[in-house]
Amino acid sequence: MEISKMTRLISLVKEKKPLIHHMTNVVTINDCANVTLAIGASPVMATEIKEVEDMIQLADALIINLGTIHDVVFESMLHAGIAANKKGIPVILDPVGVGATSYRTERSMELLEKVKMAIIRGNSSEIHTLIGGTGGTKGVDAGEGSVPSIEIAQQAANAFQCVIGISGKVDVVSNGSKNYFLSNGDERLTRITGTGCMSTSLIGSFSGVTSDYLGAAITGMSIMSLSGERATKHLATDGGIGTYKIKLMDEIYRMNEEVFAKEVKIHEC
């Protein structure tokens, strides 16, 4: 993966301002909207089943995030996903908490059967659950699994024929044949809610301007990790996670080609 391909995406999203339709959870929905705006794209968040197909006609990508799913919104997600496939725009899945309850696991399986995903991003136990593993998701946080993320990512990429992103201390992205480690980041990213969901919103934003979904996933996840790293530099000694979250959003907003090219740490493996 050449850096120039990714820096090009950073400019392209600001030029094209793709419309990213989010069907997401009510915990981090505001953060998802703001991060989408921060990177230069445009968010919309409709869930009524009677309008999702119309909204898909305007959208450049669809994000489905299972964070607070219930039966009513799940039906709408299915509808939207099928419409997105039909139109040919990418669908990005964030299987929040899958593995924690059988309801979540079953709904995600149903979704994967009926909707073709372009990219799936989650933590290792969520993605492991999708390929039949028992990763021990603890609520919405990753359990400690024994299978390396790289193996999980590659298997899942092959199983669902899509790009897989696994967030962790080191992020992993795979399209089944090529695998990448992304090693920017900061521990504080796990101490605020929504950094995973926001990472998915960034991926979705980039996937709205390219058919190179591998590049979109790497760029989106790297920007979140790199911004999380850079945010610590602006944190005064009295700073806690309140300030950290604000500085993180600032860094995402200010991310540009030069900083990205200079500081991003991506390794093919």
Next chain:
Amino acid sequence: MEISKMTRLISLVKEKKPLIHHMTNVVTINDCANVTLAIGASPVMATEIKEVEDMIQLADALIINLGTIHDVVFESMLHAGIAANKKGIPVILDPVGVGATSYRTERSMELLEKVKMAIIRGNSSEIHTLIGGTGGTKGVDAGEGSVPSIEIAQQAANAFQCVIGISGKVDVVSNGSKNYFLSNGDERLTRITGTGCMSTSLIGSFSGVTSDYLGAAITGMSIMSLSGERATKHLATDGGIGTYKIKLMDEIYRMNEEVFAKEVKIHEC
């Protein structure tokens, strides 16, 4: 419109602390609650159809925001709106995303048939849609229309016999006979989600203490634009939209008669 009328509203809302019932979207609901508190009013956000009429009995104004409407909450909105009309408190409509899908357009028309609005605030394509235009709403953001906002505002004010506020680079407020341009603001207001919704919450807060809805709309929209302008002054060179949003809330909280009178830019046209 005399400035003294508006500065009087700034004091009055802090004295009377009106209760502003919001039936709003799940994306910016927290921001709406905080901005209502920041200006000195008191927010409440109930949606269950079995309690909205009771809540209206306690409220001084009702805000209906269509950002994430679905059939269930829409029924409650209708109930609440009719109860508010019966009680004689103002209803303020924020037709978020109207024009983007036929579902939204139809629901807003149904609402306008059954509930008398005191004030409607939106962007130009949303308001244009309400009077039968095709403004080309892109998701929840304004499309680029060919009809000047001033014409749209005046027509809509006459059509719905209420005050219309249109947010844009220059805001426009009309009651059908008198028209005003509000020219404070900053481009960053479009780079964070919820500034439109928060503007409506400010309008709602002022409409809870006066029957001069034209004054309430001008004051609410001006405070948002002026605060957005002032927030940039406190933005360090490393500030992005994360910090900007916080400074914006600070400025709204700190707005007073003196600053408003000195810096607000309102022109009758």
Next chain:
Amino acid sequence: MEISKMTRLISLVKEKKPLIHHMTNVVTINDCANVTLAIGASPVMATEIKEVEDMIQLADALIINLGTIHDVVFESMLHAGIAANKKGIPVILDPVGVGATSYRTERSMELLEKVKMAIIRGNSSEIHTLIGGTGGTKGVDAGEGSVPSIEIAQQAANAFQCVIGISGKVDVVSNGSKNYFLSNGDERLTRITGTGCMSTSLIGSFSGVTSDYLGAAITGMSIMSLSGERATKHLATDGGIGTYKIKLMDEIYRMNEEVFAKEVKIHEC
């Protein structure tokens, strides 16, 4: 109540990272998740009735917050509460807005009949309503009652056989026999939305690591009030409630045994 018991809880929650299942309102849900992470616990926020019992099996405590209840989510809350009682984990109730509408009052009574609470935290008019008083809840804010909070707390503690926390200028906590005044705090805590809900999230976090619910309630409420007090020290002269909310979260994140022991103001009465 010895201070050492409480400081022990501050360490224990960071060691054990209890999973706190929230069934809460959509206004402050993001703040509740972040405050739970800030204190060292782990939040989860599922509401679908088909999965709440499964989620309870993973959880260390359940918070039920009535802020934006409706019939569908209320059924799920009942299910979750009964499952939590059966499993033996504490249930913490935040009766937001009870007394404002008969719907809320009736639902809270139904909940109290069917689910045994470990702790209930609210403002004086909400708690007064639960024991049959008419405290005059104004929307979701406390009305001005004539009955002292200490009497209300003690009566409610005996009526529901649980710990009661009442937030106010001075907080009151009672288990029916012992009563405490918590006198840290700052007026600004009432000028941002969610400080009550966040206080409940802190109580829930501590109740996930101890069966001393009196200690959990005092520690959680004191940390909110003390952090609110400390946040003002870091507020620049141009700071408003936007910045205040961020500093508040910072202070909660940075709270430690030493600061707590030195600055907390708790008096048995």
